[in-house]
């Protein structure tokens with residue numbers, strides 16, 4: 001591209017932007033005028049209804065109310081449209097390509113933005129929504145021959161120009177033509193920016209492999225396996241926005257549910273869908289899901305409490321309990337036990353009806369035939385089968401009295417050894433000859449690791465009508481942290497489509513992690529797509545973390561920043577002072593977020609206190625925290641999972657803190673949260689997990 005042409009192209013684009021902005025102003029004015037008309041009409045209708053209520057008959061009243069409701073709905077839609085137009089005003093589009101359809105002589109410019117913008121008078125589309133079929137060309141191709149799938153079939157053509165913008169209101173801040181390689185400059189620019197307390201949308205720079213995942217509207221279960229920072233969470237949310245657009249008549253945000261690891265994470269991602277013009281969707285944690293399914297009848301420990309106990313205490317017995325219940329074999333044991341309970345639950349006996357024998361074995365056979373039904377339906381079906389047998393064998397039709405007798409006797413057979421759910425669950429471990437694996441806390445409070453095995457039994461033994469039956473799409477993030485039993489429960493509870501995402505390498509719970517193979521085994525027919533390019537952290541940070549946990553598939557983005565630093569201090573006190581200095585340096589920088597990420601909550605509390613004593617304002621996150629804020633936060637790697645920060649400090653990076661495989665994962669998660677700057681501090685002996693990754697810089 002030569003300079004004069006570029007200069008004139010920029011002028012042309014500036015003029016085009018001006019035109020679009022003035023059209024947007026007109027459209028907003030128009031929407032405002034229509035809104036005010038609606039408001040007036042609604043008010044008039046209401047006044048009319050109030051004044052004439054006595055003379056109106058029932059039908060007239062209903063029809064008048066319906067017409068008001070309809071006007072309110074239309075008014076709401078108009079208000080939403082006005083909101084979208086105002087958002088477009090801030091940045092009307094981010095991309096343009098010139099497309100010549102096959103068979104046509106001239107190429108037309110197609111502008112892509114966050115929303116659709118059409119001139120109602122001329123029906124001309126000025127800006128295409130990034131989710132429109134034609135917009136996929138922007139993400140999938142450079143210049144040259146192209147093809148996309150529209151509702152009317154495949155469309156082919158040529159792209160002769162592809163341009164990217166960053167626009168703020170009336171100003172084009174960045175304009176880049178990409179003739180060979182897509183986006184790098186714009187992407188680099190985006191990734192180099194400071195973070196925020198909430199996740200951003202990435203519509204302007206979605207990459208080709210990411211686009212394929214977003215637009216996959218067929219997979220019943222889509223598994224996204226992606227390296228740290230590859231955009232999994234981002235992509236999953238953009239996919240939700242895409243599906244809401246693609247299936248707008250049948251799918252609404254109320255039909256979607258996100259299973260998220262904690263409230264802080266839920267808050268962090270909550271702005272993406274509204275930014276994309278969709279309503280936010282409901283989210284649920286595994287704990288509240290469990291509470292709903294157990295109908296609030298059990299008191300139990302939360303996930304974080306269990307993790308804290310695992311990390312802060314020497315607790316080999318707890319480790320064993322957690323690991324056992326998280327194994328694939330646990331599901332097999334539960335199924336075998338359920339069969340055993342079935343047999344125990346029903347003690348068939350001979351029954352005589354009017355001198356005719358129904359033998360115990362026949363009753364037992366019928367009972368087992370209907371094993372999939374809940375107890376009451378099951379007994380009903382058994383009676384029906386026995387009725388048919390009586391007819392066939394004795395040519396005898398059961399009378400209502402006979403039926404009643406049969407019902408009573410079957411009920412008595414089924415009642416033998418009836419236990420509560422808790423007793424049944426406890427008996428499971430006795431049956432396994434491992435009673436020590438069930439260890440409720442004081443007042444019978446269950447451990448977190450017991451929750452889902454218990455729910456699994458409940459679901460199989462009793463009929464639980466799913467409170468989530470209306471959900472049409474389930475999104476599960478951090479898939480590696482759920483156990484086979486949890487997946488079995490989720491699968492039974494949600495028969496809808498699913499998007500499941502995570503990274504096996506980022507499991508922060510070594511005793512209860514699921515591998516990709518295990519997850520795929522649960523969701524037969526799932527499609528798995530992988531993302532290997534990492535966008536979050538600078539090249540230097542990714543190289544460093546690769547040496548902590550090597551992933552041969554990972555491709556680090558070439559965005560350069562300073563190398564991570566590993567700082568040695570001679571005492572804890574000096575280390576804290578070093579961290580306080582880092583905090584001050586952050587406060588003087590243009591960055592927005594700094595996280596001090598520790599292994600345990602106890603350490604987090606310690607460093608938080610050191611900062612507070614030095615007068616540095618920082619927020620300590622724990623399991624009760626609800627939201628993330630800008631500034632300095634102190635937390636554990638568990639809580640930092642899924643989040644990102646401009647700067648990260650990992651204190652206590654010595655061998656006695658980080659030494660085994662679980663620690664490796666925690667360290668990996670902590671370090672991969674950093675976008676621009678990573679600092680590790682330690683006293684004594686540096687962790688061997690880090691030694692290999694760094695050249696130590698002594699600060700003392």
Ligand SMILES: Nc1ncnc2c1ncn2[C@@H]1O[C@H](COP(=O)(O)OP(=O)(O)OP(=O)(O)O)[C@@H](O)[C@H]1O
Nearest residue numbers: 202205206207228229230231232233234535536642
């Ligand atoms: N195509 C893209 N354009 C711009 N930014 C991107 C793109 N893809 C990913 N990112 C950025 O990379 C960062 C990581 O994204 P995200 O948190 O979705 O990744 P992840 O795979 O879920 O990470 P992790 O598993 O490590 O938590 C975010 O800042 C996101 O905005």
